[in-house]
Amino acid sequence: MTASREEGLSAVATGVVPVPFWINGARVASRGVRLGAVMNPSTGEMIRSVPLAGAADVDVAVQSAAAAFPAWRDTTPLRRARVLTRFRELLEKHQKELAGLISEEHGKVFLDAMGSVQRGIEVVEFASGAPHLLKGAFSESVGRDVDSYSLLQPIGVCVGITPFNFPAMVPLWMFPVALACGNTFVLKPSEKDPSPAVRMGELLKEAGLPDGVFNVVHGDKEAVDALLHHPQVAAVSFVGSTPVARHIYAVAAAEGKRVQALGGAKNHAVVMPDADLPFAADAIIGAAYGSAGERCMAVSAVVAVADAGDALVRELAVRARALTVGPSLAEQVDMGPLVTREHLQKVGRYVDAGIADGAELVVDGRGVHVRGHENGFFLGPTLFDRVSAKMSIYTDEIFGPVLVVVRVSSLDEAIALVNDNPYGNGTALFTGSGAAARIFEHAIQVGMVGINVPIPVPMSFFSFGGWKQSLFGDLHVHGEEGVKFYTRTKAVTRRWTNAGAAGAFHMPSLG
Numbered sequence: 001m002t003a004s005r006e007e008g009l010s011a012v013a014t015g016v017v018p019v020p021f022w023i024n025g026a027r028v029a030s031r032g033v034r035l036g037a038v039m040n041p042s043t044g045e046m047i048r049s050v051p052l053a054g055a056a057d058v059d060v061a062v063q064s065a066a067a068a069f070p071a072w073r074d075t076t077p078l079r080r081a082r083v084l085t086r087f088r089e090l091l092e093k094h095q096k097e098l099a100g101l102i103s104e105e106h107g108k109v110f111l112d113a114m115g116s117v118q119r120g121i122e123v124v125e126f127a128s129g130a131p132h133l134l135k136g137a138f139s140e141s142v143g144r145d146v147d148s149y150s151l152l153q154p155i156g157v158c159v160g161i162t163p164f165n166f167p168a169m170v171p172l173w174m175f176p177v178a179l180a181c182g183n184t185f186v187l188k189p190s191e192k193d194p195s196p197a198v199r200m201g202e203l204l205k206e207a208g209l210p211d212g213v214f215n216v217v218h219g220d221k222e223a224v225d226a227l228l229h230h231p232q233v234a235a236v237s238f239v240g241s242t243p244v245a246r247h248i249y250a251v252a253a254a255e256g257k258r259v260q261a262l263g264g265a266k267n268h269a270v271v272m273p274d275a276d277l278p279f280a281a282d283a284i285i286g287a288a289y290g291s292a293g294e295r296c297m298a299v300s301a302v303v304a305v306a307d308a309g310d311a312l313v314r315e316l317a318v319r320a321r322a323l324t325v326g327p328s329l330a331e332q333v334d335m336g337p338l339v340t341r342e343h344l345q346k347v348g349r350y351v352d353a354g355i356a357d358g359a360e361l362v363v364d365g366r367g368v369h370v371r372g373h374e375n376g377f378f379l380g381p382t383l384f385d386r387v388s389a390k391m392s393i394y395t396d397e398i399f400g401p402v403l404v405v406v407r408v409s410s411l412d413e414a415i416a417l418v419n420d421n422p423y424g425n426g427t428a429l430f431t432g433s434g435a436a437a438r439i440f441e442h443a444i445q446v447g448m449v450g451i452n453v454p455i456p457v458p459m460s461f462f463s464f465g466g467w468k469q470s471l472f473g474d475l476h477v478h479g480e481e482g483v484k485f486y487t488r489t490k491a492v493t494r495r496w497t498n499a500g501a502a503g504a505f506h507m508p509s510l511g
Contacts, residue, residue, distance in 0.1 A: 016046055016048055016049050017048055017049070018035070018048065018049040018050065018051055019038065019048050019049070019050045019051070019194045019195055019198060019218065020051075020198060021051065021057065021061065021198075021215075021217050021218065022198045022201035022214070022215060022216035023060055023061050023064050023212075023215045023216070023217070024064040024068075024211045024212045024215070025205050025209075025211030025212065026211070027198070028060075029051070030051030030052075030053060030054075030057055031054070031056050031057055031060075032051065032052070032053065032054045032056070032057060034052040034054070034222075035049045035050065035051060035052065036049065036051075036052050036191045036218075036220070037049060037050070038050050038105055038191075038192065038193065038194065038195070039105075039192075039340060039341075040104055040105070040107075041105075041106070041107030041328070041336070041337040041338060041339055041340065041376060041377045042107060042326075042327035042328050042329070042336060042337050042376045042377075043327070043375060043376055044341065044375030044376055044377065045375070047104065047105070048105075048195065050191050050194050050218050051218055051219075052191060052218065052219045052220050052222065052223065053217040053218060053219035053222070053223040053226070054219075054222055054226070055222070055226040057217055057219070057223070058186075058219075058226035058227055058230065059226070061186045061215040061216075061217045062157055062186055062215075062227070062230050062232050062233060063232070064211075064212040064215055065157040065184035065185065065186050065212060065213070065215055065232075066157050066184070066232045067212055068184050068210060068211065068212030068213045069154075069156055069157060069183070069184045071210065072179075072182060072183075072184055072210060072213050073153075073154050073182045073183075075182070077130050077131040077134050077180070077182070078131050080130060080179065080180055080182065081129070081130050081131055081180060082208075083179075083204075083207050083208045083209050084124055084127050084128045084130075084176055084179065084180055084207075085128045086206075086207035086208055087124060087176070087203060087204055087207035087209070088121055088124040088125060088128065089207075090203040090206055090207055091117065091120070091121050091124065091200075091203065092121060094199070094203060095114060095117050095118070095121070096114070097199070098113075098117050098168050098196050098199060098200075099114040099116075099117055100113075100329070101167075101193075101195045101196045101199065102116065102117070102167055102193065102196055103328040103329050103336070104328070104329065105192070105193035105195060105196075106164060106165065106192070106193045106294075106339055107292065107328045107336040107337040107338065107339055107377065108165075108291040108292070108294070108328060108336055109291075109328050109329075109333050109334070109335065109336050110328065110329055112290055112291050113328075116168060116169040117168050117169065117172075119169050119172075119457070120168050120170075120171075120172025120173065121172070122459065122460040123173050123176055123177065123460040123478050124172060124176045125460065126176075126177075126460035126461050126478065126479070127176035127177045127179070127180040128180070133180075133480065133483045134152045134180075134181065134483070134487070135152075136150035136151050136152055137149060137150045138150075142493070143495075145495050145496065145497065146493060146494065146495045147493075147494050147495075148491065148492065148493045149491075149492050149494070150489050150490065150491050150492070151489070151490040151492065152181070152483070152487040152488075152489060153182070153487060153488055153489075153490055154181050154182030154183040154486065154487060155183060155234040155235055155258065155486065155487065155488050156183060156184070156232070156233075156234035156235070157183070157184050157185075157186065157232050157233050157234055158174075158175075158178045158183045158184070158185050158186075158233075158234060158235045158237065158486060159185070159187075159188065159233050159235065159236045159237065160175055160178075160185065160186075160187045160188065160236075160237045160238075161188045161224055161227070161236065161237070161238045161239075161240070161248065162174070162187065162188070162189050162190065162197075162238075162239055162240075163190055163239050163240045163296075164190035164192040164193050164339055165291065165295060165296070165339070165399075166239075166295075167189055167190060167193040167194070167195075167196045167197065168196045168197075168200065170239050171187055171189060171197060171200065172200075173239075173464065173477045173482075174187075174237045174477060174478075174482075175214060177477075177478055177482040177483060177485075177486055178235075178237075178486045179209070179213065179214065181483060182487075183234075183235075183486055184212065184213045184214070184215075185213065185214050185215065186215045186216075186217065186233070187214070187215070187216045187217075188217055188219060188223055188224060188227060189216065189218065191218050191219060191220060192339055192340065193339075194218045197216045198216055201214055201215070201216050224248070225251075228248065228251045228252045228255060228257075229251070229255060231255075234257060234258065235257055235258040235259070235485065236248060236252045236257055236258070236259050236260075237259075237260050237261075237477065237485070238259075238260070238261040238262065239262045239296065239477075240262075240264075241263060241264050241397070242263035242264040242397075242423070242469045242470070243263075244263075245262060245263035245264075245471075245472050246261070246263065246469075246472055248261045248472075249261040249472035249473060259473045260465075260471075260472075260474075260475050260476070261471070261472040261473055262296070262464075262466065262471055262476075262477065263423075263466075263469055263470050263471065263472065264296070264397040264423060264425075264469070264470065265296050265297065265298075265300075265397060265423045265425030265426060265466065265470055266300055266301060266394075266396075266397055266421050266422075266423045266425075267297060267298060267299050267300055267301070267423075267425055267426045267427060267428075268299070268302070268303050268414075268417070268418045268421070268427045268428070269283075269287065269299045269301070269302050269303070269427070269428045269429075269430065270302075270303040270411070270414045270415075270418070270427070270429045270430070270440070271284075271302060271303065271304050271305060271312055271430045272305050272306075272308060272411065272429070272430060272431040272432075272433065272436055273305060273306045273307055273308045274433055274436075275308065275431050275432060275452075276432065277308070277311055277312055278315060279430075279452075280312065280315075280430040280452075281312060281315035281316050281319055282319065283428075283430070283452075283453075283454040284299055284302060284316065284403070284430075284454055285316065285319040285320060285323070285381075286454065287299035287428075287454035287455045288300065288381075288401070288403040289320070289323060289334070289335050289381045289401045289403070290335070291335075291336075292335050292336060292337065292338050292379070292401050293398070293399060293400045293401040293402065293403075294338065294399055294400065295455075296425060297425065297426045297448070297455045297456075297457055298399075298455075299403070299428065299454055299455070300397070300398060300402065300404065301387075301394060301403075301404050301405075301406060302316070302403065302404070302405045302406070303405075303406050303407075303408055303414045303417060304405055304406070304407050305408055305409070305410065305411060305414050306408075306409055306410065309385075309405065309407045312405070313362060313385050313405055316362075316383055316403070316405070317362050317363055320363045320381040320382075320383050320403075321381075323335055323381050325365075325368050325370060325378055325380050326370050326373070327370065327376065335380075335381065335401060337373075337376045337377040337378045337379075338377045338378070338400060339377070341377050343377070343399070343400070344377040344378075344379055346400075347379055347398055347399070347400030347401075347402060348366060348379065350392065350393055350398045350400070350402060351364075351365075351366060351382055351393075351402060353391075353392050353393060354384050354387070354391060354392075354393040354402075357388075357391040357392070357393070358391075359384040359385070359386060359387045359388075359391060359393060359404070360384060360385040361382075361383075361384055362383040362384065362385050363380075363381055363382055363383035364380075364382060365379050365380030365381050365382035365401060365402075366379065366380070366382070368380035379400060379401055380401065381401050381403070382400075382401055382402045382403070383403050383404075383405070384402070384404045384405065385404075385405045387404040387406050388406070389406065389417065389420075391404075394406065397423070411436055411439065411440065415439075415440065415443050415444060418444055418445075418446065419443075419444065419445045421468075422468055422469045423466065423468060423469055424445055424446045424466045424467030424468035424469070424470050424471075425446065425447060425448065425466035425467075425470035426446060426447070426448040426449070426450070426455070426456055426457075426466065427444055427446040427448075427449055427450070427456075428449070428450035428451070428452075428453060428454050429441075429449075429450070429451055429452070430452055431451070431452070437451045445467055445468065446466065446467055447465050447466035447467045447470065447471065447476070448464070448465075448466065458479070460478050460479065461479055462479045463475075463476035463477065463478060463479035463480065463481040463482065464476055464477050464479070465481075
């Protein structure tokens with residue numbers, strides 16, 4: 001059958017198999033009756049139903065995690081790391097299976113899905129080093145017969161609320177670090193592509209993770225709000241749009257929870273006249289149109305400096321027109337569909353707005369035809385030139401295969417343009433000048449910077465996160481900042497002395 005997401009809400013009648021929750025080490029059905037539809041974006045068909053958790057479902061998952069916390073907290077870091085090492089091995093063994101699920105439910109091409117799982121595996125590798133990362137500090141003889149040291153201890157039940165565009169990678173940025181630190185976890189993945197989360201729960205159990213330490217509930221705003229308000233949730237990690245990130249940060253922080261909420265982006269690639277333009281164009285094409293532009297680190301705005309503009313636009317246009325658009329699991333396809341029909345329509349409205357605002361439409365991706373997949377959610381690569389900073393195709397995060405080119409006269413003007421943008425997630429500079437690169441990397445107000453690298457996603461041992469409205473909270477995900485987020489520090493000052501020693505009735509000075 002062909003259906004929209006709304007038409008799929010009565011999924012039980014179709015005989016489509018529902019995606020289960022994963023609670024206390026087992027597949028569990030929802031207690032409620034609300035359902036959503038999981039679509040195959042390449043065909044426009046509903047392939048599964050997904051239960052939308054209510055407060056009762058959420059409570060069961062959180063209670064399971066809370067009950068498992070004391071024993072997992074008291075498991076030594078080395079034993080926790082061994083579980084994660086076995087989990088990493090299982091992820092590698094089942095990488096193609098996970099990538100297939102991602103391609104089927106999200107729509108990104110298979111090789112892109114494989115790469116995203118690999119980036120998640122690298123975080124598991126990092127988290128397996130937890131015994132070293134969880135070492136505290138020790139100072140001997142801070143005073144007479146007094147030693148001081150610090151302990152890094154887990155915080156309790158942690159929650160991850162993750163987006164549709166990376167249904168395996170983004171959760172893998174969160175829960176392996178949380179588990180390595182001794183916490184338990186409840187994951188609320190996107191209801192658009194929920195299957196990879198449940199499969200990872202099964203692999204964790206196979207790796208030896210005790211029941212209840214990792215749980216999965218699906219749902220929409222009702223499930224999210226239940227998690228934000230649950231008194232036994234200690235910390236919330238989120239990746240998604242800026243308005244939702246702001247909401248989650250405000251609500252969870254007001255509830256006294258620790259929060260890291262990563263929001264939206266408008267990532268710029270600044271191209272200098274001295275750049276290798278064919279190289280820059282190749283890099284930007286992949287960064288702009290890979291995963292149909294549905295990446296928080298996608299390059300969606302090119303800033304052409306001085307006389308770089310005409311030649312660069314020609315190079316981009318040739319490459320954009322050469323991309324092959326098709327079903328996500330087909331071979332030799334560069335770009336798959338958008339995730340839903342509703343999102344396809346939204347992106348299409350932005351293209352219409354760009355034309356109405358006077359931007360030059362160089363490559364028009366509307367009306368792309370994929371033979372045999374006429375009901376898929378396809379939009380071809382779209383390229384605009386001579387875009388102004390006031391147009392909605394520049395100001396808004398479109399989250400689709402729409403690339404805009406803004407022209408400026410100098411590097412200083414380019415830096416000012418990027419810094420004036422409310423987002424500060426990622427940016428890149430293409431240049432052959434070390435001096436220009438140094439100026440750029442120090443002056444730019446963005447959390448992740450690439451020099452001749454279009455998508456500067458840090459490796460797992462560095463942190464991932466933006467500035468300004470791309471992040472609400474103080475700490476980024478994974479890396480050492482992830483360890484800081486999922487632990488709290490306890491300082492111990494210790495003296496051994498004879499029994500009956502006199503107490504002091506003033507502020508002590510240990511020295």
